[in-house]
Amino acid sequence: MTIKTIKDPIHGFIDFVGDFENKLRALLDDPFFLRLRKVKQLGFSDHIFPSATHTRFSHSLGVYCIARRMLLIVEPEGGPDRWSEKGKACLAAALLHDVGHGMFSHAFEGAMKSFLNETDLSKKKDAALRAAVNHETISERIIKESSVTKTLEEIGGEGFPDLVSDMVRGKDKTCIYTSIVSSQLDADRLDYILRDPYFAGVSSGRIDIEWILKNLRYSDPESLFYFDTKAYISMEQFAVSLFQLYPTIYLHKKTRALESMFSKLLCRIFELISDGKSSDAGISETHPFVLFFEDPSNLDNSLLLDDTVLWGSMYQFRNCEDEDVKSLAIAISNRKIDKMVDLWRLADELYSELGMEAKYSAKSRVEILNDLCPRAFQNLCKKNPDWKKNLFYDEYSRKVYSPNPFGKGSPQQINIKIGEKFVDIFDMSPIVASSASFHIHRLYFDPDAFVQHEELVSSLKEVLKDELFKLKYPTDKTVGSL
Secondary structure: OOEEEEEEOOOEEEEEEHHHHHHHHHHHHOHHHHHHHHOEOOOOHHHOOOOOOOEHHHHHHHHHHHHHHHHHHHOOOOOOOOOOHHHHHHHHHHHHOOOOOOOOOHHHHHHHHHHHHHOOOOHHHHHHHHHHHOHHHHHHHHHHHOHHHHHHHHHHOOOHHHHHHHHHOOOOOOOHHHHHHOOOOOHHHHHHHHHHHHHHOOOOOOOOHHHHHHHOEEEOOOOEEEEEHHHHHHHHHHHHHHHHHHHHHHOOHHHHHHHHHHHHHHHHHHHHHHOOOHHHHOOOOOOHHHHHHHOOOOHHHHHOOOHHHHHHHHHHHHOOOOHHHHHHHHHHHOOOOOEEEEHHHHHHHHHHHOOHHHOOOHHHHHHHHHHHHHHHHHHHHHHOHHHHHHOEEEEEEEEOOOOOOOOEOOOOOOEEEEOOEEEEHHHOOOOHHHOOEEEEEEEEEOOOOOOOHHHHHHHHHHHHHHHHHHHHOOOOOOOOOO
16 A cells, blocks of 8 residues: 655654545645645744744645544544545545635735725726635636646546535535534644644644544534533633634734735736836736736636745836835835834723723723724824825734534534533633634834824824723713613
């Protein structure tokens, strides 16, 4: 029996055993999968965490490794060349789940959406570009319409790519094989919760993967994974650890600043391309950005876009005629990161100074501040309309866990078995059920273009204080009911 092994710092050894799995391993050399070697898992995070240079390629291998172990729980009599058709599709989907990600992972998708929202293109061009930057749509097309499709058909037959694509897209939420690829306890999360903090060098997000997989159970009649009550503490740790990665790594203030600068750079480049002035950005008509813009529906043009395209073109951008492109390229390549004012922190400090924690609960505090920050920014822009064009407002929210609205067990949830019932962990764990959430409300600006930093902070404090005073001393009985 053929066994091929890949050494991995997270999982030790990732094995491809038998005829099927080694045919699947051939996908690692497919051009669309090889591209993931040049797409960093965490985008610009290596500019803050220098060792966070791991790629979507290595992450995808890790997801495959964990999916294989989870699949053995569903199909204990399976294994090399004995997997069911859905089991085979599950492994292929785990390996290919990120194949459609653009350069710098989610940053490219966000940047292109900003460009399209600000640009008046024809409906046809707008729709084509939106589809071409949606990583889920592109993943589906790669699986169904590329060289990947041919390999999958050779492995599993004509309908196999469709089955794999459906699992990647999470089409059937009741399917246990889909839940291995996409759910609140899937192989994807179980890999990146280990891989990302490891390479970033942070302590948050550590879990005992061996304990989790040893205690993971499968109920065939209900078609779901579950844990006995003795193991639910580990799942609390999993949910909280995953949550903590957001403030620690994914939403780091400098990472988000670099992403916004990247977005501004791409928006300006594609604006020039749209106007037929790509040469002003220092690039030719055969540059990957131009080819992609001119024919976004062509998968071969998507294949050209990876992180190296930006860095390889940075010299042209730094020396081009367009001043906006030039200044942004110089700032990014020299790591001259935009400055930030933390609107949430300012609001929180004023909230405490006014002694409002004595009047409202901790949960209400979060709700109040989350509502207050965007309203304060709007009021700031009304008072200082010239400032708005130089300020980027960054808003993001993340919950610890999304409960099943029906409370009962589901393949998409983390399930605990109590007696003969399967219960969503949200309905058992006080920690998970706390509805804790993390929010960011930040303002970014180029310190060379916007020099009124002190005025910005003082104006924000003034606006925030006005809003908090209204809440603390309401003139209308309906105000401040939180």
